[in-house]
Amino acid sequence: MDILALMPTFGGFLGTVVAFVVALSIIVAIHEYGHYIVGRWCGIHAEVFSLGFGPVIYSRVDTRGTKWQLALLPFGGYVKFLGDSDAASGKDGEAIRELSDAERKRTMHGADLWRRAAAVAAGPIFNFILSILVFGAIFFFSGTATEEPVIGEVKPHPVDVSAFQPGDRILSINGVETPDLTTFYQVARAMTPAETVDYTVERDGVRESFEGVYPFPPIVDVVQPRSAAIDSGMRVGDVIVSIDGQPVYAMTQVQDIVREGAGATMQLSIWRDGDIYDVTLTPRQRDLPTDGGFEQRYLIGFSGGLFFEPTRETLGPFSALWGGVVQTWAIAMNSLSGLWHMITGAISSCNMQGPIGIAQTSGDMASQGAREFVWFVAVLSTAVGLLNLFPIPVLDGGHLVFHAYEAVRGRPPSDRALNYLMTAGLALLLSLMVFALTNDLFCT
Template identity: 30%
Template sequence: MNNIPFYLAAFLVVLGVLIVVHEFGHYLAARLCGVKVLRFSVGFGRMLWKKQLGKDQTEWAISIFPLGGYVKMLDEREGKVAEEEVHRAFNRQGVGKRSIIVAAGPLANFALAILIYWAVFMHGSEELLPVLGTPPVGTPAAMAVIGNGEQVRTVDGQPVATWNDLRWMLLQKAVDHESVALEVINEREEIAVRHLYLAAAGEQGWEGDALERLGIRFYRPDLPAVIGKVVANGVADRVGLLPGDRILSIAGKDVASWYELVAIIRDSATKSIHLEVERQGQIVAVDLVPEAVSERGQTVGKIGVAVADGPKPHREVRTFISYGVFEAAGKALEETWDKSIFSLVMMGKMLTGEVSWRNLSGPVTIADYAGQSARLGLDYYLKFMALVSISLGVLNLLPIPVLDGGHLLYHAIEVVMRRPLSERAMEIGQQVGMSILFALMAFAFFNDLTRLFNG
C-alpha cells in the first residue's frame, strides 16, 4: 500500500509528458501551417484550470479526465468562422497540410523516444553482461546444453553487448524464427555455438515471461546454502541460526544452493517451515516463519540472512556502456525503429490469434511498470517512458477512426476520390472508431484487474 502514491506519481509524470508532447506536435504543426488553435487541453471533460495566452488568445487547459488530450483548431464544421479568419480554418487547408498536422502528434512521440534514447546512450549506464545461468531441466536452453556462466557473444552472427540486448534480440527472433545460433564463451575462454529452439516462447500466446519458458536465465554463481551473516533481531536471529550454518533441507526438500533456499523462503511468507541445518558436524532442526516484506509491489518472505562468500571469485557480470554523440544518435534511431516494428508485428499477431489479447495492458499495469522502473533508477524510468511513447505513437497511427491514423485514412481516401468523404460517412466512421476504442480500453482494463487479483 505504501507504494501506491509513488507508483501513481511515476505514472502521472509519464502520462503527462507523453500527452503534452503528443498534443504539442499537433499544435506546432498547426501553427506552422497557418491554422488557428483555439484550445490546447491536457485531459478531457470539465476543465479544472485554463488560461488564455498569445496573440490568438489560445486557451491552455487541464481537464478532469487525464487519459489523453486534444488540440481544438478553428474549423467551419464546428462553428461559425469570421470571414477574415476563414483562411486559418483547418477544413480550408489542403489535404497535405491537414495530413501533416494530424501526423505530427505521433511523430512527436517517436521524436521524444529518439531524444530519450540518445541522451541515455550518451550518458551511459551500468549494464548486466549477457551471461547465462543454469537452465531448468527440460527447457530449450537445457536441450541446447547451455552451461552456467556462459556469456553470449552473438545471436545469429549479430554482436550482443548487454543482457537487455540479448533479451530484446531473442524476443524479436522468437516472433518469426524457429531457432537461433548463440555463440558463447565460458569461463575457460572456450567458444561454442548453442542452437536454441524458440517455439516454446509463444506457446502461451506470449503471455508471461517468454524467455523463462525458453529456460534463459541470468547467471548465478554456484553458492552453497551457507549463512554468512545473520541480521540482529531478525527471524533467523530469533530462532538461533548462526553464521556458518549450512541449510540441508526445507520442509523435507533437499536444498542444493543458496538460490533454492532464497526461492523457497520468498514463497513462504507467514508460513511455518521446518529446516534441517548442519552446524559443526551436527544436524540441528529449526522451525521458523518468514516475515512478509513488500518488494516491488509483491509480498515476499525474508528471514534476515545473507550468503557466505563462495570459495572462489565469481566472474564479472556488469559493465559500463556509453556512446559518442553520433553513435548514440544512430543507436537511438535503431532502437525506436525496432521497437515500433515489433509493436506492429505483435498487434498483427493479436488480430490473427497468434498472440493472446491478454497481453494488452491498461493504465493499472502501466502505472505498476512506471513505479517499478522509477525505483530501479532514472535511466530505467526514461527508457520506460521512451517505450510507452513509441507504443502511443504506433497506436495513434492505426487506421481506426477517432485516432490520428483514422484521419490519415480519410485523407488518403480523399486523395483517391478527389473529394472529401461526406459528413455522414465520417460520422459513421467516428461511431465505429469510438466503439472499437472503448472495447479495447475495456479489455485492457479487464486484463489489469485480472493481473491485479490473480497475480
C-alpha cells in the same frame, strides 16, 4: 478480483498513481504539442491546448489567441483547432460557414490537404522523436561496454570477490584464454556451473591467478515490472543462493529450475547486503519474443549478467542518437508482432494492458530509479505514437486515411459518412479499452 489487492499499501498506490500521471502527462503533452506546433507552422489556428479533460484548473490565453489550460482529469489531452466541433477534430460546419475565405484556410478543415495531414501526423511523430531522444541520451551518458574483458566495477556477492579490482584484464577462465569480451561470454556460457572457477588476470602488467565467483551468477540486474519478482520485494543487487534448498551458482541453474517447476511455487534464499532473506513466489507464464515469433515460458521476472560491469566507452552524439532510432524501431516492430500474434491466437490476449496495467508498470519502474522510469516513458511514448497511427477513426491514423481518400478522390468523405465512421471508431476504441481493462483485472 479485488482491485485493492493490486495496490497492497496506500503508499504503493499513491506512488503508482503519481508515476502513471507523470508518465502519461509527459507523453500526452509532447504528442499534442506536435499537433499544435506543426499546425501553427502550417497556418492552422489552435483555439485550445488542453492537458487533461473535465473542469479547468488553470488557463491563460497567449498573444496568438490560443487558450492553454490544465484540466482536472490528467488522463489525456487535446488541441482544438479553429473550426473543430470537439476534441476529436470533428467538423463544426455551421461555424465554418460563417468564416471568411481567409479565416477558413486557418481551420483544420479548410487548410490545404498537405497542411492538415502534416498537423495530424505530427503528434505520433513527436512521440517517436521523444523516444529517440530519450534512448539516445541514456546511451550517450551510460556509454557502451568495450570489447575488452576489463573490469570496470565488481558487483557485491556472497562469494568473496575482493581479489578482483577495477582495471583487471581477465586473461583466462579455467585455463581457457579470453582475448576479448565476446570470447569471454562464449567461454563463460559453455562452463559447467560451480561455486568458484579459476581466473588469470593482468593487473598493472603483472599476471595473477586466483579462484573467483562463477562468471554469470544468479544476480539481479533488472527486475521486470508486474512480475513475481517485483511483487515479492526482490531488488537490483539481490543474489539468489538457493531455490527450495538447492544451492545455485549460475543464472542457467535458476532458469532450469523454474522451467522444470512449470509454475510451481518455490522458496528462494536471497543474499542482500550480507544478510539472507527467504522469499516465496510463484513464477508466471509469459510470452517471450523470439526470432519471428513467441514462446511461452515460466518466469520469476528478473534478468542478470556478469559478476562485474565491463569498462565502458563514451558514445558520440550521433552514434547515441542512432542507437535511439534502432531501439525505438525495435520496440515498434515487437509491438506490431505481438499484436499480430494476439489477433491470430498464437499468444494470449492477456498481453494487452489497460490503464491499470500501465499504471502498475509505471509505479514498478519508478520504484527502481529515475533511469528505469525515464526508459519506460520512452517505451510508452513509442507505444502511444504507434497506437495513434492505427487506421481507426477518431485516432490520428484514421484522419490520415481520410486525407489519403481525399487525395485520391479529390474530395473528402461526406459529413454524414464521417459522422458514421467516427461513431464506429469511437465504439471500437471504447471496446478495446474495456477489453484491456478486463485483462488488467483478471489476467495474472
